[in-house]
Amino acid sequence: MDEANRNSGDAGPQTSDRSQLIDPILTSTANDQFKALKTVPAFSIHLLISTAISFTGVLLAMASPPEKRCNAYFTMLYLRAAFWVITYLFDHYVKHQHEQLRLNGYHDFHRSTAMHKGVPLHVVSLWNTAILAVQAMMQHYYGEHFGEHCLEGFLSPITYITAFNVVETIVLGCINGNYIVRVRKFNKSGQPPDALTGTSCNEGSLGLLQSRSNTAELLEKQADLINFLKDHNLKLNQKLMQLNAQVRTVHIN
Structure with missing residues (x-):
């Protein structure tokens, strides 16, 4: 029993230290920052x-x-x-x-x-x-x-x-x-x-937990990813329209 208490006592500070090292970087309180x-x-x-x-x-x-x-x-x-x-x-x-x-x-x-x-x-x-x-x-x-x-x-x-x-x-x-x-x-x-646009103000953390790093770099990478996905989606839509036009041409012929 004493050994279990010691183990639980040791686990407490370690858990606290991990929680201090791993914090939500992106929060919905972006307006404050x-x-x-x-x-x-x-x-x-x-x-x-x-x-x-x-x-x-x-x-x-x-x-x-x-x-x-x-x-x-x-x-x-x-x-x-x-x-x-x-x-x-x-x-x-x-x-x-x-x-x-x-x-x-x-x-x-x-x-x-x-x-x-x-x-x-x-x-x-x-x-x-x-x-x-x-x-x-x-x-x-x-x-x-x-x-x-x-x-x-x-x-x-x-x-x-x-x-x-x-x-x-x-x-x-x-x-x-x-x-x-x-x-x-x-x-x-x-x-x-841009990476936080559209999030609810009542959500608190967005669930993106990682060790302390440069918040600016994270926001930049996420914004770049969003812009890349937008451009990729636009290209896919254009290609889909071209394929639909080709299919209609084949059916007409």
């Missing part, structure tokens, strides 16, 4: 900087005395170069945040915004390329008389570069605004990762 996508401030600041540069260009075009219009134009060129560097760093930050989102298991939203998140860098690069091309043409055709054309009124270089920047700000306003709205809706929904 939801990590919001922190890119809204970055997109807002990026749009604010573009607006500030446009406003600066308008002030320089309107308030600069004729003899300083060339200096105003070159100031805008420097601002454009700095804005591209800011956009480049901004793009890397946004990509890092979206990669973290993917690792957290939100593959569907990651794919739906894959192109959208990189559009600002493409727009700013395209605008800077256009400005560089116009600058090259002006230097080529005006030559030594470029300084004289800087002093012109409405058609001076400061006017056209300000117009370019204002149009860019309008485009970025549409792009960044749309992205901000989508991300805010996503953050407000607080939805669970």
